[in-house]
Amino acid sequence: MKKFCLSAQTGLMLLGSLLSALSGFxxxxxxxxxxxxxxxxxxxxxxxxxxxxxxVRPIPSDSQxxxxxxxxxLTYGHAYKRLGELCKGVGPRLSGSDNxxxxxxxxxxxxxxxxFDTVFTQPVMVPRWxxxxxxxxxxxxxxxxxxxxxxxxxxxxxxxxxVEANPLPKKYYDLQACALGGSVGGSVKAAVVVVNSDAELxxxxxxxxxxxxxxxxxxxxxxxxxxxxxxxxxxxxxxVNGAAPCARFGxxxxxxxxxxxxxxxxxxxxxxxxxxxxRKIPMIAVATAVAxxxxxxxxxxxxxxxxxxxDCKTWPDRQSANVVASTKGTVYPEKIIAFGGHxxxxxxxxxxxxxxxGCMHAFEALxxxxxxGYTPKHTLRCVFWINEENGLRGGTEYARLAxxxxxxxxxxxxxxRGGFVPRGFGVDSAFIPKLxxxxxxxxxxxxxxxxxxxxxxxxxxxxxxNPNTVFVGFxxxxxxxxxxxxxxxxxxxxxxxxxxxxxxxxxxxxxxxxDQELD
Ligand SMILES: [Zn+2]
Numbered sequence: 001m002k003k004f005c006l007s008a009q010t011g012l013m014l015l016g017s018l019l020s021a022l023s024g025f026x027x028x029x030x031x032x033x034x035x036x037x038x039x040x041x042x043x044x045x046x047x048x049x050x051x052x053x054x055x056v057r058p059i060p061s062d063s064q065x066x067x068x069x070x071x072x073x074l075t076y077g078h079a080y081k082r083l084g085e086l087c088k089g090v091g092p093r094l095s096g097s098d099n100x101x102x103x104x105x106x107x108x109x110x111x112x113x114x115x116f117d118t119v120f121t122q123p124v125m126v127p128r129w130x131x132x133x134x135x136x137x138x139x140x141x142x143x144x145x146x147x148x149x150x151x152x153x154x155x156x157x158x159x160x161x162x163v164e165a166n167p168l169p170k171k172y173y174d175l176q177a178c179a180l181g182g183s184v185g186g187s188v189k190a191a192v193v194v195v196n197s198d199a200e201l202x203x204x205x206x207x208x209x210x211x212x213x214x215x216x217x218x219x220x221x222x223x224x225x226x227x228x229x230x231x232x233x234x235x236x237x238x239x240v241n242g243a244a245p246c247a248r249f250g251x252x253x254x255x256x257x258x259x260x261x262x263x264x265x266x267x268x269x270x271x272x273x274x275x276x277x278x279r280k281i282p283m284i285a286v287a288t289a290v291a292x293x294x295x296x297x298x299x300x301x302x303x304x305x306x307x308x309x310x311d312c313k314t315w316p317d318r319q320s321a322n323v324v325a326s327t328k329g330t331v332y333p334e335k336i337i338a339f340g341g342h343x344x345x346x347x348x349x350x351x352x353x354x355x356x357x358g359c360m361h362a363f364e365a366l367x368x369x370x371x372x373g374y375t376p377k378h379t380l381r382c383v384f385w386i387n388e389e390n391g392l393r394g395g396t397e398y399a400r401l402a403x404x405x406x407x408x409x410x411x412x413x414x415x416x417r418g419g420f421v422p423r424g425f426g427v428d429s430a431f432i433p434k435l436x437x438x439x440x441x442x443x444x445x446x447x448x449x450x451x452x453x454x455x456x457x458x459x460x461x462x463x464x465x466n467p468n469t470v471f472v473g474f475x476x477x478x479x480x481x482x483x484x485x486x487x488x489x490x491x492x493x494x495x496x497x498x499x500x501x502x503x504x505x506x507x508x509x510x511x512x513x514x515d516q517e518l519d
Contacts (some may be wrong), residue, residue: 062516066441066509068372073505079364080497082110083357083419087350087492094181094347095387096128096318103343104321107359107384111325114367116382118328121321124397126387128318129182131347132311137177137255137284139294143301145169159263159289175294176265176287178348179312180239180256180272181390183283188252189307190214192298205249214306215246216255216298218291221482223261228478229417232259232485236270243283244275253282253308257291260482265289268486269346271390282310322394323384325363327370331377332410337514338381339365339413339507342388342395342458349490353481357419357500359384361474364504365511376515378410385458388416395458403465411514414456415474415507418481421499422506424449426473434517447506451475470514474507 148169217238221231258268341358345351386394442448454472
């Protein structure tokens with residue numbers, strides 16, 4: 001106890017001598033304040049200001065900036081309500097569609113309403129593919145019908161889709177499937193051959209087993225991978241490049257197991273590519289539960305058939321646009337920090353997570369920084385890139401213009417992993433040491449997971465133009481992203497307001513750090 005008193009006394013003495021070491025104004029403050037007259041300090045400051053001293057507004061600390069951004073986003077956020085307008089008022093925004101153009105008009109109007117320094121568009125020619133009216137994948141299997149009649153199929157509650165499936169015996173079964181983006185149309189009726197790996201494709205192809213058949217590319221997500229983007233990366237080549245090898249072995253069409261962790265009845269579309277010198281055959285995504293069903297039917301019923309009818313068409317390119325809103329920098333107005341997402345989506349669902357959420361993160365980040373009164377050193381640019389899904393023309397044109405106009409991008413951030421709870425960022429290795437002084441605040445808001453290497457599809461082309469740009473990718477939790485990615489389930493209802501607003505504040509906080517730390 002005694003020791004404590006001595007320490008406290010010593011502490012006070014030290015504080016006293018420290019204060020008396022300060023001269024003039026500080027000294028008088030000390031005397032007044034230490035004599036316990038609350039309110040005197042304000043009077044003294046007011047007196048000094050009246051004598052002509054400029055009132056200096058204290059510069060907020062990093063922690064205060066973080067708090068203001070998160071508090072504002074979580075209480076009076078705009079990202080969620082604007083995403084609702086985009087998803088429900090405009091809907092899906094496939095490149096080249098009338099709806100995408102309607103969305104761009106909405107975006108320009110919306111951004112202009114906030115009086116950012118500039119809002120402008122960059123014209124971009126984009127491809128135009130249409131799904132068409134006819135989209136049918138029908139299974140004929142007497143064995144399945146017999147099984148259903150005799151009640152031999154067991155309920156499988158391990159599959160999330162079982163309760164939705166309600167299987168009843170029928171003459172034929174219309175399957176949950178959708179054309180992949182860019183697919184040709186056509187009519188095919190044939191048996192299904194299941195292929196689970198590249199090696200199996202090669203072996204079955206060389207054995208002549210794929211000729212005149214429908215191939216089911218059935219490699220499933222590796223469920224042990226915690227980062228679901230790695231699971232996606234391990235499977236997506238069968239969707240993107242599966243057409244040519246199957247056609248070379250004489251296949252009539254390809255069904256691709258949907259890119260998802262879930263077992264359900266929602267097919268997931270996405271881009272597919274052809275090789276010009278190889279015959280183009282219909283490419284179709286089937287729901288994961290449908291892929292499982294086809295695997296079992298093709299094993300148990302050698303006489304089964306699948307009939308496909310598609311009406312897809314590709315039209316000439318059409319003019320569309322990137323949309324940009326910016327706040328001018330006060331120290332380096334000619335240097336740019338760009339951040340955004342892609343404005344186009346697939347035609348299934350509403351492009352809510354992919355990538356309406358990323359666009360709204362970026363817009364909201366620009367708004368939050370403006371709203372809290374932050375004056376950026378660099379010019380801050382929120383960008384909605386067009387045509388990421390099936391061409392990357394928006395990102396490519398953005399970079400080309402940056403090169404032509406001699407624009408220097410000191411940093412570029414992309415959000416294209418959905419509007420889920422934020423976890424952190426992927427950041428160029430060279431910039432990671434600069435984050436050390438902010439780490440405690442990043443951790444405090446749950447966004448402190450920093451991965452080496454940052455980027456995104458749309459900002460990738462900038463690398464060639466501005467090799468020194470710091471690239472950053474926003475990383476939210478990935479566990480549920482592939483439940484909805486490119487599917488009819490990617491709708492506004494499946495976006496959580498709080499998670500989206502947290503993501504927007506996280507992006508704003510990272511833009512603040514980049515603006516502070518870069519020259
Ligand atoms: Zn995307």
